[in-house]
Amino acid sequence: xxLKNKACIAGIGSTEFTRxxxxxxxxxAVDAALAACEDAGLEPEKIDGMVRFGSAGQTTCExxxxxxxxxxxxxxxxxxxxEAPWGGGACCSTILHxxxxxxxxxxxxxxxxxxxxxxxxTVRYGRPTAVPVDSxxxxxxxxxxxxxxxxxxxxxxxxxxxxxxTNDDLGMIALVCRENAVVNPRAIFYRRPITLEDYYKSPMxxxxxxxxxxxxxxxxxxxxxxxxxxRAKDLKQTPAYITGVGMGMADDSFCMTSFYRDKIGIPxxxxxxxxxFKMAGLTPKDVDVCQFYDAFTSLVPMQMEALGFVEEGxxxxxxxxxxxxxxxxxxxxxxxxxxLSEAYIHGMNMITEATRQIRGTAITQxxxxxxxxxxxxxxxxxxxxxxxxx
Amino acid sequence: xxxxxxxxxxxxxxDPVAESFEQGFWDAVKQKKLVFQRCTECGxxxxxxxPMCHKCKCQDMEWVESxxxxxxxxxxxxxxxxxxxxxxxxxxxxVDMEDEKVRFISNMIDTDPDEVYIGMPVExxxxxxxxxxxxxxxxxxx
Ligand SMILES: [Zn+2]
Numbered sequence: 001x002x003l004k005n006k007a008c009i010a011g012i013g014s015t016e017f018t019r020x021x022x023x024x025x026x027x028x029a030v031d032a033a034l035a036a037c038e039d040a041g042l043e044p045e046k047i048d049g050m051v052r053f054g055s056a057g058q059t060t061c062e063x064x065x066x067x068x069x070x071x072x073x074x075x076x077x078x079x080x081x082x083e084a085p086w087g088g089g090a091c092c093s094t095i096l097h098x099x100x101x102x103x104x105x106x107x108x109x110x111x112x113x114x115x116x117x118x119x120x121x122t123v124r125y126g127r128p129t130a131v132p133v134d135s136x137x138x139x140x141x142x143x144x145x146x147x148x149x150x151x152x153x154x155x156x157x158x159x160x161x162x163x164x165x166t167n168d169d170l171g172m173i174a175l176v177c178r179e180n181a182v183v184n185p186r187a188i189f190y191r192r193p194i195t196l197e198d199y200y201k202s203p204m205x206x207x208x209x210x211x212x213x214x215x216x217x218x219x220x221x222x223x224x225x226x227x228x229x230x231r232a233k234d235l236k237q238t239p240a241y242i243t244g245v246g247m248g249m250a251d252d253s254f255c256m257t258s259f260y261r262d263k264i265g266i267p268x269x270x271x272x273x274x275x276x277f278k279m280a281g282l283t284p285k286d287v288d289v290c291q292f293y294d295a296f297t298s299l300v301p302m303q304m305e306a307l308g309f310v311e312e313g314x315x316x317x318x319x320x321x322x323x324x325x326x327x328x329x330x331x332x333x334x335x336x337x338x339x340l341s342e343a344y345i346h347g348m349n350m351i352t353e354a355t356r357q358i359r360g361t362a363i364t365q366x367x368x369x370x371x372x373x374x375x376x377x378x379x380x381x382x383x384x385x386x387x388x389x390x
Numbered sequence: 391x392x393x394x395x396x397x398x399x400x401x402x403x404x405d406p407v408a409e410s411f412e413q414g415f416w417d418a419v420k421q422k423k424l425v426f427q428r429c430t431e432c433g434x435x436x437x438x439x440x441p442m443c444h445k446c447k448c449q450d451m452e453w454v455e456s457x458x459x460x461x462x463x464x465x466x467x468x469x470x471x472x473x474x475x476x477x478x479x480x481x482x483x484x485v486d487m488e489d490e491k492v493r494f495i496s497n498m499i500d501t502d503p504d505e506v507y508i509g510m511p512v513e514x515x516x517x518x519x520x521x522x523x524x525x526x527x528x529x530x531x532x
Contacts (some may be wrong), residue, residue: 133407138416139438141404142525143497144476150466154484158464161508207467207503259484260437260493264464 004279005390007099008239010109010232011040011225012352017188017343020120021219028221029064029115030072036223041236042109044073047225049107051094053114053346054083064115080107088295088377089268091347092385096245098226108231114348115221140257149214149296150206151256152379155264156298157208165301165316167208171199172322173297174212174340179326181337184363188216189341213297215339222348224355229390240358240372244280244386248272256379266299268382269306269375276384277308282371284309287386289357289366290331291350291374294338299378304331307375307384327364335364350374351385358387403475403520411441414453422516424526425453426490437492458514459531460485463493467503479503485512485528499529 013035015021015028037044050066066081080101084090091114098110140146145154159165178194181187194212202211232239248271252261261267277283284307292300301315309331310318319325325333336342336353343349354374356362376383408416415438418425427436429443430450442449465483468476481498483506498506499515511531516524 133404135407135409135412136438137404138406138408138412140495142406142519142523143482143495144468144473144480145466145482145495146404146476147472150468150472150482153466154464154482157466158508161464204469206469254438257495259464259495264484 002279003099003103003242003245004281005241005243006103006228007226008229008232008241008390009095009224009351009355009387010227010235010237010239011036011042012223012355013037013039014186014222014345014349014352015220017186017218017220017345017349018119019188019218021117022120025064025115025117025121025221026068026072028117028219029069029113029223032115032221032223033069033073033111033113036111036225039237040225042225045075047073047075047109047111048078049080049098049101049110050078051082051084051097051110051112053087053090053094054085064113069111069113080110084383086377086380086382088293088346089380089382090376091293091351092245092272092374092376092383093247095224095226095242095351095385096247096383099242099245102226102228108227110226111223112226112348113221113223114346116345117219119218121219136255145257147206148256148379149209152296152299153206153209154259155266155379156296156302158264159298159302160208160316163313163316165298168196169301169316169319170208170213170297171196172319173294173300174199176322176325177294177334177338177340180335180364181341184336184342187337187342188218189337209296215295215344216341218343220343220345220349222345222352224348224351238359239390240355240387241390242385243388243390244276244278244282245384246272246275246279247381247383248275249381253381258379266302266306266378268380269303269378269384272376272382272384273307276386280386280388282386286371287331287373288369288371289335289373290333291335291338291354292333293347293350293375293377293382294334294340295344295377297340300333303375303378327366332366335362335366347374347376354385354387358389403523405523412439415439418453418455419524419526422524424456424458424514426456426487426492427451428454428490435491437494454490456487456514457489459488460494460512460528461488462506462508462510462512464508465506467506481506483512483528494526496525497527499527501530505530
């Protein structure tokens with residue numbers, strides 16, 4: 001019994017990505033859902049399952065409920081509804097939940113969605129005011145250790161110390177993502193290139209992170225429709241088969257401040273990746289293009305190590321100079337600009353780009369893509385996904 | 391410059407809250423003692439506290455006062471204000487405690503950001519944050 005190729009992504013949709021959407025999270029969620037239905041060629045009323053982002057132990061700030069979306073789409077009944085927790089770590093988990101539901105016959109068409117408006121809404125991620133009063137945070141917040149930027153910076157600093165990765169290496173991630181965004185009209189940073197000099201000139205927020213090391217803050221929503229390959233035959237798009245998908249929660253996980261385990265960093269991705277590759281029967285060498293979760297630059301080379309694309313400690317050296325990770329390189333990354341430069345929709349926009357790479361419809365399309373990978377958020381329990389043509 | 395409290399904004403302090411099994415830690419902090427949890431059965435240390443020993447599952451945990459000595463395992467320097475109470479620049483350090491097998495997150499006293507490095511020996515010193523809360527901070531080891 002395996003989930004391999006038992007389900008596929010049949011529709012993707014999103015709102016525009018903007019600094020001020022002028023409308024509510026619910027409104028954006030429904031707009032994205034309708035766009036995904038349109039893309040799939042599916043009547044919205046046929047959706048009978050839904051997966052939303054959950055909020056377990058985290059400051060996910062997900063306000064749109066499955067019921068809100070179902071009510072707007074006039075869905076008669078949902079046979080399946082679930083939540084994938086841990087913020088951006090949830091993105092590929094939503095696909096795992098959906099794939100299990102459709103392959104087990106619990107639901108026929110499952111909508112996975114994420115809507116958020118930190119740019120113009122009342123709750124801004126990355127601000128201490130978004131952290132709940134909860135005993136977990138008592139060991140960090142009173143000491144002013146109070147932002148996701150600082151939490152990731154702390155394990156990045158240790159990683160740089162241990163591996164010799166440099167600020168230039170981090171800057172190269174920012175640059176390559178920006179190069180890909182500059183040609184993507186959906187991207188917030190469309191037509192706004194930067195140089196390494198610009199990177200170094202951007203203000204230092206929390207060592208070793210500058211402004212250009214951190215992802216965008218924007219409004220927007222993404223929706224994805226998952227169904228079985230049999231049902232997808234009656235829909236419009238070439239299905240992107242869910243060939244491998246996995247979740248991981250490593251030892252001594254403690255919200256976003258998992259600093260108490262022997263070796264800090266992102267062991268969650270090791271576990272999620274191992275399961276994902278195992279299900280797919282593939283290895284990192286088989287991956288043609290990967291959307292690495294890039295809420296912060298360092299997460300990209302760190303994930304390359306955790307997932308086995310490179311040896312431990314070699315991530316910095318691999319991205320050095322950027323040519324290996326550009327669209328013409330051996331491992332093209334974040335081809336729509338990633339969350340550093342396209343938009344920050346908690347990884348869901350990365351899954352839509354991974355889907356386009358399989359369909360052959362990406363703006364920065366990598367030639368002959370057979371295996372398209374994408375990953376979930378770090379510093380938290382996470383997930384990973386491999387899409388193929390089946 | 392070390393972390394300097396902006397008293398004008400002291401009302402924004404994140405008051406520690408505790409589950410019942412971690413109350414002992416914060417009670418000790420109020421008495422300016424840094425304590426860590428140890429299993430009375432197998433001797434395993436735990437921080438942040440747990441309701442039981444994760445190793446042997448014994449529920450009889452004790453609070454043991456720390457020597458307060460450690461080395462910096464990693465750190466960050468906040469250079470842009472994200473919280474009105476804390477004036478930048480300030481250091482947040484993750485300390486490997488020398489005599490207890492735990493790590494502890496804290497701040498530095500009387501230390502310039504440039505001076506902080508991974509492996510730096512430090513020792514605990516309590517600082518009064520406001521009328522209610524002292525916190526265990528660290529300074530360069532003597
Ligand atoms: Zn024990």
